[in-house]
Amino acid sequence: MQDTPLTALAPPVPAVDLAAEKALLGAEIHAAVRDVLDSGSFILGPTVEAFEKEAAAALGAAHAVSLNSGTDAIVLALRALGVGPGDEVITTSYSFFATAEAIALVGAKPIFVDVHPETFDLVVSQVEARITERTKAVIPVHLYGQSADMTALKALAGARGLFVVEDAAQAIGAKWEGRCAGTIGEFGTFSFYPSKNIGAYGDGGMVVTNDATLAEHARKLRNHGPAGGGVHDTIGYNSRLDAVQAAILRVKLPRMDAWSTARRAAAAIYDGLLADEERLVLPVTRPAAEHVYHQYVVRVRGGRPADLVDRINAAGVGVRVYYGKPLSEMPCFEDRPATPDALRASQEVLALPIGPFLRPEQQQRVVQVVRAALATT
Numbered sequence: 001m002q003d004t005p006l007t008a009l010a011p012p013v014p015a016v017d018l019a020a021e022k023a024l025l026g027a028e029i030h031a032a033v034r035d036v037l038d039s040g041s042f043i044l045g046p047t048v049e050a051f052e053k054e055a056a057a058a059l060g061a062a063h064a065v066s067l068n069s070g071t072d073a074i075v076l077a078l079r080a081l082g083v084g085p086g087d088e089v090i091t092t093s094y095s096f097f098a099t100a101e102a103i104a105l106v107g108a109k110p111i112f113v114d115v116h117p118e119t120f121d122l123v124v125s126q127v128e129a130r131i132t133e134r135t136k137a138v139i140p141v142h143l144y145g146q147s148a149d150m151t152a153l154k155a156l157a158g159a160r161g162l163f164v165v166e167d168a169a170q171a172i173g174a175k176w177e178g179r180c181a182g183t184i185g186e187f188g189t190f191s192f193y194p195s196k197n198i199g200a201y202g203d204g205g206m207v208v209t210n211d212a213t214l215a216e217h218a219r220k221l222r223n224h225g226p227a228g229g230g231v232h233d234t235i236g237y238n239s240r241l242d243a244v245q246a247a248i249l250r251v252k253l254p255r256m257d258a259w260s261t262a263r264r265a266a267a268a269i270y271d272g273l274l275a276d277e278e279r280l281v282l283p284v285t286r287p288a289a290e291h292v293y294h295q296y297v298v299r300v301r302g303g304r305p306a307d308l309v310d311r312i313n314a315a316g317v318g319v320r321v322y323y324g325k326p327l328s329e330m331p332c333f334e335d336r337p338a339t340p341d342a343l344r345a346s347q348e349v350l351a352l353p354i355g356p357f358l359r360p361e362q363q364q365r366v367v368q369v370v371r372a373a374l375a376t377t
């Protein structure tokens, strides 16, 4: 391993800086958690209901149903729409595994399409080409915090009678043509995994919808499918967000827009610092999209050298690869078409540290270390 002169000269820059967030919000979060402990109400109840109302309002959705993960959010959305065994659901080949896993968990078959190389969202013309009489739904993923092309997708889904479930796990507060990601399809699904833009101190998730019947169905599914009076007429789940997590999320949610703005400002600083770096391709934002930079992802032209990530991390800068393998290449799926643009992305992407508390001097260090590591490959 080649050492860079920068190693150990400055404090490390972590991939996700939850400590900075805790320093700002720690007292408020402790008070909120204490209130829940004192209330004795831990499952569903007033804190969870208040969070759901606030989340729906913040996103401009009619209904929000909180759940215990972003994975369950996709599962319950598909179940509420009646998607199940024998059905096909078209989705992107380039996302976190949970997107496709959720399709398989409801008994349906994931059908993968390739992504746009610049924006990493699914190619709508390929979705069209893969529709069959078994296709029930499409799941676009708003990867890294930028909405997929929802105008083209909604037009296609409307014409072909398909449901759209937006996987907005990485994109809370992002917008497409002024509307929040997750509020455009039949359902939007969110994750509150701790490193997400709005993260719990544990697992959490949510669906949003503008349809009261679908919201009711999701509510029923998350709590074992009750029909009233101790009778259950639906096989559901235990997928409730607990009140402690809801209380923590209520502290963070009002900061959503300010934190998104801070992330965009940090992204603009990276754009400037890296503008002349010919070995990297910088992120692209579509004009209709308002990006919330869950990740700031560059591409290394010609592919990441095998030891690049380790060398940058060893120099104290937390970089990550999201994701190192297209979903269509996962051995657990039967339908495995080639998705060459997803494959190339998996060989080139590099996520630099980003967050609302990242300081410009930290970004300068990130860029110095990344440039030095690229220069020695």
Ligand SMILES: Cc1ncc(COP(=O)(O)O)c(C=O)c1O
Pocket: 068, 069, 070, 071, 072, 095, 096, 098, 099, 141, 167, 169, 170, 190, 191, 192, 193, 203, 204, 205
């Ligand atoms: C795109 C995407 N979909 C789904 C999920 C699943 O969310 P969770 O980890 O809360 O189950 C994640 C979380 O990492 C994600 O990034």
